[in-house]
Structures are given as structure tokens and as C-alpha cells.
Amino acid sequence: MPAQSADRPMPAPFSEYEIDAAYDEMFRAKGRPRPHYKHLYTHLLNLPSEELHRSKKEADLSFFNQGITFTVYGRAEGTEQIFPHDLLPRIITSSEWATIERALTQRITALNLFLADVYHERRILKDRIIPGEIIYTCKHFRRQMHGVKVPRDVYVSVVGTDLIRLPDGRFVVLEDNLRVPSGVSYMLTSRKVMKQIFPALFRKCGVRPIEQYSQALFSTLRSLAPEGRSTIVLLTPGIYNSAYFEHAFLARQMGIELVEGRDLVVHDNKVYMRTTSGLQRVDVIYRRVDDDFVDPLAFRADSSLGAAGLFNAYRAGNVVLANALGTGVADDKAIYSYVPKIIRYYLGEDPIVDNVETFLMTDRTQREHVCANLEKYVVKAVGESGGYGMLIGPHSSRAQQAEFREKILADPRNYIAQPTLTLSAAPCFMNGRIEPRHVDLRPYVLFGEKVTIVPGGLTRVALRKGSLVVNSSQGGGSKDTWVLQN
Amino acid sequence: MLSRVADSLYWMSRYFERADHCARVLEANYNLMLNPSKLSTEERWHRIMTSLGIPETAEGIDPQMAMIKLTSDPADESSIVSCITECRENAGQVREQISSEMWERLNRLYHFVTQANSRLETDSDPLRLVTAVREGAYEFHGVTDATMNHDEGWHFIQLGKYMERSCALPVLLEAYFAAGGQADDLDWVGLLSSCTAFEAYCKVYTADLKPDSMAEFLLLNPEFPHSVRYAVERMSAAIAAISETSLTRATGRIERIAGRLRASLAYTQIADIMAGGLHRYLDSVIEQCKSLHAAVHEVYIDYPIQSALEA
Numbered sequence: 001m002p003a004q005s006a007d008r009p010m011p012a013p014f015s016e017y018e019i020d021a022a023y024d025e026m027f028r029a030k031g032r033p034r035p036h037y038k039h040l041y042t043h044l045l046n047l048p049s050e051e052l053h054r055s056k057k058e059a060d061l062s063f064f065n066q067g068i069t070f071t072v073y074g075r076a077e078g079t080e081q082i083f084p085h086d087l088l089p090r091i092i093t094s095s096e097w098a099t100i101e102r103a104l105t106q107r108i109t110a111l112n113l114f115l116a117d118v119y120h121e122r123r124i125l126k127d128r129i130i131p132g133e134i135i136y137t138c139k140h141f142r143r144q145m146h147g148v149k150v151p152r153d154v155y156v157s158v159v160g161t162d163l164i165r166l167p168d169g170r171f172v173v174l175e176d177n178l179r180v181p182s183g184v185s186y187m188l189t190s191r192k193v194m195k196q197i198f199p200a201l202f203r204k205c206g207v208r209p210i211e212q213y214s215q216a217l218f219s220t221l222r223s224l225a226p227e228g229r230s231t232i233v234l235l236t237p238g239i240y241n242s243a244y245f246e247h248a249f250l251a252r253q254m255g256i257e258l259v260e261g262r263d264l265v266v267h268d269n270k271v272y273m274r275t276t277s278g279l280q281r282v283d284v285i286y287r288r289v290d291d292d293f294v295d296p297l298a299f300r301a302d303s304s305l306g307a308a309g310l311f312n313a314y315r316a317g318n319v320v321l322a323n324a325l326g327t328g329v330a331d332d333k334a335i336y337s338y339v340p341k342i343i344r345y346y347l348g349e350d351p352i353v354d355n356v357e358t359f360l361m362t363d364r365t366q367r368e369h370v371c372a373n374l375e376k377y378v379v380k381a382v383g384e385s386g387g388y389g390m391l392i393g394p395h396s397s398r399a400q401q402a403e404f405r406e407k408i409l410a411d412p413r414n415y416i417a418q419p420t421l422t423l424s425a426a427p428c429f430m431n432g433r434i435e436p437r438h439v440d441l442r443p444y445v446l447f448g449e450k451v452t453i454v455p456g457g458l459t460r461v462a463l464r465k466g467s468l469v470v471n472s473s474q475g476g477g478s479k480d481t482w483v484l485q486n
Numbered sequence: 487m488l489s490r491v492a493d494s495l496y497w498m499s500r501y502f503e504r505a506d507h508c509a510r511v512l513e514a515n516y517n518l519m520l521n522p523s524k525l526s527t528e529e530r531w532h533r534i535m536t537s538l539g540i541p542e543t544a545e546g547i548d549p550q551m552a553m554i555k556l557t558s559d560p561a562d563e564s565s566i567v568s569c570i571t572e573c574r575e576n577a578g579q580v581r582e583q584i585s586s587e588m589w590e591r592l593n594r595l596y597h598f599v600t601q602a603n604s605r606l607e608t609d610s611d612p613l614r615l616v617t618a619v620r621e622g623a624y625e626f627h628g629v630t631d632a633t634m635n636h637d638e639g640w641h642f643i644q645l646g647k648y649m650e651r652s653c654a655l656p657v658l659l660e661a662y663f664a665a666g667g668q669a670d671d672l673d674w675v676g677l678l679s680s681c682t683a684f685e686a687y688c689k690v691y692t693a694d695l696k697p698d699s700m701a702e703f704l705l706l707n708p709e710f711p712h713s714v715r716y717a718v719e720r721m722s723a724a725i726a727a728i729s730e731t732s733l734t735r736a737t738g739r740i741e742r743i744a745g746r747l748r749a750s751l752a753y754t755q756i757a758d759i760m761a762g763g764l765h766r767y768l769d770s771v772i773e774q775c776k777s778l779h780a781a782v783h784e785v786y787i788d789y790p791i792q793s794a795l796e797a
Contacts, residue, residue: 276492
């Protein structure tokens with residue numbers, strides 16, 4: 001804890017700014033900004049108060065007119081909202097970033113080795129590092145993938161890893177998103193808007209660029225293509241998907257076709273797309289459709305989002321899918337708790353960034369302890385994401401706790417618990433004032449020929465005061481993330 | 487280019503043209519209806535409906551409601567707001583194919599017309615909406631030409647726009663010429679203004695409003711963008727460009743239909759058309775456009791897979 005005696009009075013736009021137990025990204029103590037935030041701090045102090053309002057309006061209008069929206073499930077179909085965006089950047093020093101970069105490279109390397117092993121030799125199970133049961137009961141484990149060879153043994157080529165920062169300033173990994181992570185388009189568009197709003201700050205701070213993401217993604221996908229064939233497409237579930245904007249955005253940035261399942265035809269174990277010049281062969285599919293929906297013949301028969309026969313073409317090696325099928329087994333929240341062991345097993349290294357302490361509900365002692373103290377823990381369903389299917393103990397009612405207790409006892413494999421962590425807080429422009437809100441950080445990791453991480457990511461913000469939930473579907477927003485040159 | 491994408495671009499463009507056409511007709515007539523006429527208000531609305539190809543409802547037309555219905559009733563599929571919504575829906579399907587500038591213009595117009603819906607309070611509000619659509623169309627066509635590659639997708643956009651125009655203009659002409667001798671000079675001004683053609687017409691024929699000359703101008707003039715012949719010429723050009731980019735497809739039938747229609751408009755004289763019955767001629771133009779549409783769909787969009795694999 002920084003010494004309270006070091007407090008200084010907070011000047012005008014920060015007069016309501018409270019610093020509590022959470023790690024504050026901007027301030028060491030009241031009135032004492034961290035060195036890498038000094039430029040922003042001075043800039044904000046010198047800014048006329050209407051200026052922020054005006055900028056905020058301009059930014060929102062720009063997002064609205066560009067149609068940067070997402071769809072909220074569970075409401076009338078097609079309810080579009082602008083993705084709430086906060087004006088103030090979240091700043092990360094180059095040394096902090098260097099650690100993150102090494103940690104994520106280590107993690108994606110280990111997770112890929114793990115996936116290759118799970119779907120081939122299963123050494124890690126035979127060596128009893130991970131109980132086989134937990135793999136086979138994972139609902140994202142795809143037995144159909146056993147023995148299927150994937151190019152370069154790369155299962156996960158696109159990852160969005162969620163990091164949070166604990167009160168002591170350490171980053172830890174909250175979850176790995178290894179299936180179809182989204183949000184990268186917000187990172188890219190938000191940077192574009194920020195450059196219009198704070199050109200002077202960019203000049204002073206030395207912010208590392210992220211604009212090369214699309215090219216990096218394209219190279220990653222191309223590195224998976226078979227020799228001499230390189231028709232790459234992006235497979236989207238369609239315009240009603242919450243991330244459709246992003247699919248269209250990335251396809252346009254990469255100059256590849258954005259296809260839907262109905263555009264694809266599989267014939268003789270080869271995949272084609274239906275074009276105005278006839279059928280055209282497809283070699284790599286960057287798929288933004290979940291495993292279950294990719295092929296109605298191999299997986300869910302009621303899916304109309306994929307193409308019949310796609311899996312057979314994939315197994316025959318005639319088409320590449322990125323990410324591979326079955327990667328969800330490695331981001332199951334129960335298997336997540338084994339990731340430190342996975343890293344040690346395959347790489348012989350200690351994890352550079354830790355996991356969050358996780359209790360497995362399949363373990364009797366851990367389960368009984370958590371069930372007796374639900375008000376202290378966050379309980380999550382292992383296969384869910386997006387902030388769905390979770391209980392935040394301290395903010396829950398007795399009835400909700402009872403409901404989750406029953407759910408856990410009915411299906412212990414489906415739940416894990418973690419201590420309630422206080423996410424770090426960063427300054428946000430809210431209701432005309434600057435106030436702290438809790439944030440996390442999702443950098444995007446690419447893995448093809450090599451690992452590429454663009455310096456930055458999506459900083460997600462819990463817009464409600466005190467809230468710890470940053471998911472866009474649950475009242476979260478985003479802010480630009482600046483990684484400094486030095 | 488993906489067949490589905492070509493189809494969406496085509497319909498995006500058709501719906502925009504439909505909204506634009508409706509806006510022109512309403513704007514022209516709204517002004518003229520302020521003048522007294524021997525036709526009753528109901529009869530005049532009836533003609534507007536017919537000239538837009540909207541089948542009349544059993545209970546007739548309520549002049550108070552007609553304007554609102556045609557501009558901003560989302561339940562009415564031929565209203566401007568419905569056309570713009572459909573247009574945006576199609577554009578949304580292919581956002582990565584059109585330029586951001588196009589999408590922004592369209593999106594802005596969409597928000598304007600859908601929000602205008604709840605603001606229709608004064609008499610002049612529907613007129614504002616109509617003007618916004620017309621000006622929005624100029625902007626949209628402008629950025630489309632200026633910011634998009636003039637590739638296959640652009641040609642499908644042209645095809646959609648001029649197909650819609652080639653179908654809409656004969657319907658409009660028919661509504662005015664069916665009334666025959668009843669129409670007075672003001673009505674004819676209405677017809678010309680519905681195509682933004684008044685000034686252009688006067689340049690060629692002076693302000694002498696003769697029905698035959700007007701039919702000739704709006705049907706056969708090769709230089710005026712809102713004439714049937716001009717639209718068909720542009721449509722044929724788009725078809726030729728598309729078939730050039732996709733050499734493998736069997737496009738003979740499409741080119742045959744387009745060529746015949748084009749030749750008829752280029753070489754027939756207005757006196758012959760009038761003698762044979764303008765109505766018959768207009769009908770046959772519409773029929774030929776319809777079969778052209780069907781042929782394009784069959785070759786480029788919804789072809790049987792077997793035929794494509796054999797090729």
C-alpha cells in the first residue's frame with residue numbers, strides 16, 4: 001500500500017477521485033500520478049472542462065456513424081448498441097509489457113503442445129499430471145479430433161487472454177480464450193478515434209502502434225496454408241451474431257472473402273465457395289463459428305451456420321481451420337487450473353505470469369469449503385464465457401447462493417470457484433467527472449510460423465461504479481490501451 | 487465474388503433507387519397539389535399510388551394519411567422508410583464489400599428516416615424526409631463512384647440501380663398516359679419533375695409540353711439519366727462488364743435479352759410506339775426487364791451446383 005501520508009489534494013477534474021484497496025493504474029496516491037501517466041495527467045489538468053465533453057460526443061458519434069455496434073443477446077433480435085467507449089487511455093509501461101509478452105508467448109506455446117498431446121499420444125494423462133477424467137468430461141473435448149494432424153501442430157492461432165492486475169500490482173491470467181476470441185476490432189477502431197482526439201498526447205507519449213494487427217493475422221493464417229494454395233476466407237455466423245461487425249471489419253482489412261455457411265459447398269472432401277464465376281476452392285478458413293456449428297453432419301445436426309461435410313474435408317487435410325476444432329478443452333475453467341502444471345510439463349519452466357487460485361468443485365474438500373463460504377467466492381460455469389453463468393459471492397443474495405449451491409452439488413464438474421479479486425482501477429470520464437473504474441486487459445496473441453503479439457489489447461471497463469464485471473454483454477465498455485515505447 | 491454478396495449489392499442498390507424514385511415522385515406531387523386542379527385530392531393521390539406501382543387498397547385513399555404512409559410507415563413495404571431499411575439490411579450483409587464512406591452515408595440516412603418517423607408533427611416534416619432521401623441518394627451515388635473499386639461488385643450495384651429504374655419509369659409513364667386527354671399542363675410538369683426532367687426536357691423541346699415529346703424524352707432519350715433507354719444502356723454495360731470478369735459462366739441468354747431490349751429502345755421511333763399503343767410497349771419493356779432479372783439470378787446467384795462442378 002502506498003503511504004497515505006503522501007496524499008496531495010486532487011485538482012479539479014479529479015476532485016471526486018477515490019483511491020481504495022484496488023491497484024490504481026494512474027495514481028500511486030492521491031495527487032501523485034505514476035510517472036508513465038504524467039503526460040496524460042498534465043494534459044487533463046490543462047484541458048478546459050467542456051473540451052472532454054465535446055471529445056466524448058465526437059467519439060461516440062464517430063462510433064455510431066461507423067456502425068461500431070454489438071448485439072445484446074436475450075433482447076429483441078438485432079438490438080444494436082454502440083460499444084461503450086471511455087475516452088481516457090489505459091497506459092502500460094514497456095517493461096510491464098515485456099513481461100506480459102514473454103508470459104503470453106510461453107502460455108500459448110505450452111497450450112498448443114498440450115492440445116497436440118491430448119489429441120494424439122496423451123502423454124500428460126499417462127504421466128498422471130492431469131486426470132484423464134477431467135479431459136473426457138469436458139464438453140469442449142472433441143473425440144473426433146483424435147489423431148487428426150493439423151498444420152505446424154498449431155491448434156490455437158488466435159488467442160485473447162484475459163489478464164487482471166491484483167492490488168499488489170502483479171498481473172495474473174484470469175482466463176484463456178482459445179476458441180473464437182473477439183474484441184480485436186474495438187482495439188483497432190478505438191485507436192483510430194483516439195488519434196483524432198489526442199494527437200498531441202500521442203506525439204508526447206511515444207505509443208507503440210497496433211495498426212499492423214490485420215497484416216499479422218493474415219500472415220499467421222497464410223503460414224497455415226498448404227504449399228502453393230492460399231485462398232483464405234473468414235467464416236461468420238452472419239449478421240445477427242454479436243461480433244458480426246468485427247468479422248466484416250477483419251475480412252475487409254485483410255482483403256479476404258467473408259463467407260457464411262450457405263456460401264460453402266463441400267464436394268469430394270474439398271471445400272468450395274459459391275461465386276459469380278462458379279465454385280472456387282477454399283484452403284484456409286478463419287472460422288468465427290463455434291465447433292458445434294461448423295458441420296451439421298459431424299456435430300450439431302440442427303446447425304445451419306456451417307457447411308455439411310466440412311469436417312471430413314478438414315480431416316482429409318484438404319482445408320485448414322483456424323482455430324482448430326476442439327481447442328475449448330484447453331480453456332475449460334477446470335483445466336485452466338492445471339495450466340501452470342502444463343507449462344512446467346512441456347517447457348520445463350515456471351509460469352512467468354500466475355493463474356488465479358482456483359478451486360475444483362470435483363474435489364470434495366474444496367467443494368465443501370466453497371459451498372460453506374459462497375459469499376466470499378466467484379463461482380463460474382467451466383464452459384461459459386462472456387460473464388454468463390456466474391455468481392459473484394459478495395454481490396449475491398442468499399437465494400442466488402442457494403441456487404448455485406444446488407447447481408454445484410448437482411454437477412460439480414461444471415463449476416469452479418475463485419476468490420473474489422479486486423481488479424485494478426483506471427480513470428474514466430464518467431458523468432462529466434473523472435472517476436476510477438475496474439478494468440482488465442485482453443491482449444491478442446497470434447501463433448503461426450511464430451508468436452506475434454501486437455503491443456496493446458482491449459482494456460475492458462466495468463462501467464458501473466464498484467462493479468467487477470467487464471463483459472460487454474453485462475454493462476462493460478472499453479478503452480484504448482497504450483503500450484509505451486520506453 | 488461470392489454469389490450471396492453480388493445478390494446483396496444488387497438489392498441494396500435496387501432498394502435505394504426505389505426509395506429515391508418514391509421520394510422524387512412525392513416531392514414533385516406534393517408541391518403541385520398545393521395548386522387547385524380539376525381532379526379531386528383523392529384522384530390525385532390515386533395517380534401517385536398507381537405511378538409508384540402500389541396496388542390500391544379496398545378502402546381507398548385517405549389523403550391525410552397517404553403522405554405519412556408512403557414516407558414513414560414501416561408496416562408498408564413500399565414506404566421510403568421500408569426501402570431504406572431493406573437497403574441498409576442488404577448493405578449490412580456485405581459491409582466488408584462496400585467502402586466505409588458508403589456505409590456511413592447510408593447509416594446516417596437510415597437513422598434520419600427511422601427517427602423522423604417519431605417526429606412527424608408538422609405538415610412539412612414528410613417533405614423534409616423526402617428531401618433528405620433525395621439528397622442522400624446523390625451523396626451515396628457520389629461516394630459509391632468515388633470510393634469503391636469499379637469492379638464486379640460496383641457493376642452489380644449499377645445493375646441494381648438501373649434495373650430498378652428501367653422497371654419504375656414505364657410504370658410511372660403508364661399512370662400519366664392512361665389518363666390521356668384529361669391531363670393538363672400542371673400534370674405534365676408533375677410527370678417531368680418526378681424524373682427531375684423538367685429542365686432537361688425544356689433544353690431539348692423547349693417548354694412546349696406535348697405528350698408525344700415527353701414520352702419520347704423519357705423513353706428513348708439516350709442522354710438523360712432518367713430515361714428508360716439510358717437506364718437500359720447502363721444496365722447492358724454493367725452486364726457486359728460482369729460477364730467479362732466471370733468468363734466461365736454461360737451468359738449468352740442474358741446478353742441476348744439485354745441486347746434485344748436495347749436495340750428496341752435505340753431503333754424504334756416514338757410515332758410507331760404511339761401507333762401500336764404506348765401501353766403495350768411499356769408492358770413489354772417491363773416484361774423484358776423481369777426476364778433479364780431472372781436470367782441474371784439464374785446464372786450468377788442461384789445456379790445448380792452440379793452445373794458449376796462440370797464446368
